[in-house]
Amino acid sequence: MNNSVANTGRLAWAALRMLLVLTVVTGVLYPLAVTGIAQGLFRDKANGSIVNVEGKEVGSELIGQTWDLPKKNPDDENEVPRPDPKWFQPRPSNSGYDPLSTGSSQLGASDPTLTKLVGDTKKAVAAFNGVPESEVPKDAVTGSASAIDPHISPEYAEIQIKRVAKVNGLSEQQVTKLVEDHTEGRTAGFLGEPHVNVLKLNLALKDLAAR
């Protein structure tokens, strides 16, 4: 009996030492080495692809953000945000594009709540952009997985052109060209889906409108 207790103790001690050594290797040396390489070779990307405008950080290229009008009452937590017609609008997000609260609605594909939400969003998007409901694309009425999706589909950008051009006093051709310039195809031509980065598009729009 004493013998087996001693054996178990010896084994546990060996296991603990093994874990500590491997913690140093895989939990300290490995992440530090990768961080060193990453910061040396790809500093911008490793730090979050932060976008600067006139020396000020306005967000990350990879993290979507909201493009809403200022709140009527800044202290009202429950006020429904109203999209600003001046900007290209992103996909719906259940967290208001908060990077500290990522994740989707988790509602099933035949869930009645989701069905109603999709229907309401479709009506709202159609009215906001002055297009028939049949032209509203799927990504405009569905929440992404991350709730901070930085992209929209080229189709969703397209139905927003007319409104954006009008509000910013630009011609539709100018804005169409802008969208075309900011449409990114599939990675390497066949990976994933074509997409438009909303932050980059809106920053270019801001430049164009200011000219």
Place this chain on the structure above:
Amino acid sequence: MSPVLADVLQVSALIVALVLVHRPLGDYMAAVFTSGKHLRVEKWIYRAVGANPDTEMRWPAYLRGVLAFSAIGVLFLYLILRIQDDLPGSLGFAAITPDQAFNTAASFVSNTNWQSYSGESSMGHVAQTAGLAVQNFVSAAVGIAVAVALVRGFARSRTGELGNFWADLVRGVVRILIPITVIAAVLLVAAGAVQNFAGIHEVTTVTGQTQSISPGAVASQEAIKDLGTNGGGYFNANSAHPFENPNGFSNLLTIFLLLVIPFSLPRTFGRMVGSVRQGYAIVGAMATIWFVGVVLVTWLEYAHPGTASQLAGGAMEGKEQRFGEGASSLFAVSTTMTSTGSVNSFHDSFGGLSGGVLLLGMMLGEIAPGGVGSGLYGMLIMAVVAVFIAGLMVGRTPEYLGKKIGTREMKYAACYILITPALVLIGTAVAMATGHGEASMTNTGAHGFSEVLYAYTSASNNNGSAFAGFGANTEFHNTALGLCMLLGRFLPMVFVLALAGSLAEQKPVPETAGTLRTEKPLFTGLLVGTIMIITGLTFFPALALGPLAEGLAA
């Protein structure tokens, strides 16, 4: 290019990459686990630990090593999580509660990586890198070690010795996992994944809002999360988060990483038992099931059944625009069938029937191709069962790779295949009967039941993905799922190692004209059939209540 053509190219590129890599990697892994030499760094580790890497262990000793190392792992990780508020780089996050810390420790040590916490709002730098990521490495290496021990059981005769656990563990980490993860992590950063130890970064957006950008050593953790078929995301959104998986390239790389070791290990097995064709028969069964799953889910998601998806014009709820339906479906099947559980889209919002395929992928026992190591040993157990069934059909004593499959061997195999179904079904039943299941549902009706069934299936099979509407962070579920994960990981290992010991003691049976040719396609077919019948019979009633009811109603 049409989305379907792009998708066909994407899947083809993945398959070509796997075909090209499995051979050198499989052969390399065989060399790693048969070599008599130790690297200098390994000698340092053995000296620091005081282990003799050349002592041969019989199965009970090998098992004691696995269990002691894993038990210490649970305690150590639990401790880190409980005191993380006092550790440097905690980002101001509080200590994890006892039930959630138990759940998370059990989850990462069992290679499940079920997450009842949300990374970006609860885990600091030390908890992530020195706690969670370490278990990503070592739990994967433990899985490979146990698989290698079983392969030695087939390869060796008249001994009972299965190798040295400490040596197998260290070699798995040092020679296999670390080299690949370093390369993969750098590629991920090149694609845009973040890698830093900064604080939470506040920016003021164009419209004047404050946005908090999360920091983290993300790429280094991503690489091992996927390569080790772990799956625990740095952030709550997992591989859907643009900082973890920024574009189509990183997405394909991620899928490649989670499939590459499981699909290469059968080659290692073939090498070690002296016939690579035996390995190909096994990999054939894995690949067939995986491929059928990919085709089914991709087709179903493009067809987008379900009232909400129909109204939206596509199944994009819970999917990222840069990936779309195709890349999301490929990821979903690959992650559920490899016991990884990372996600680039949320499975809860998949159509009823696609969700059913994902569930079934886990219910198969994570063998197509399964987790690193666990996929191979799970599939070899199924091969033993298939050989046994074939033996019954012709009335011969079954044998596999020159070893008799007798009463003792079949008892171990049968116990193995009973464990996870028992955990899944009893776990789900208890959760539903006590009301804890219903209380945690986000969805209603059949889909709500699927959420509970998915949770217990995922935990017991060490997958870790979720129908994430399921509110997992309650005392009941943290505890129950934590137990499912530990039992679902380590009880099967007991029977695998016992079987390995029993096989290694036998003397080989000479091959005769009546021996079942287990390296032929016919055997691959028999194996796939056996898997389907066993899983189908076990889980059909539960599937009928959840995904089938939902899918057929839509």
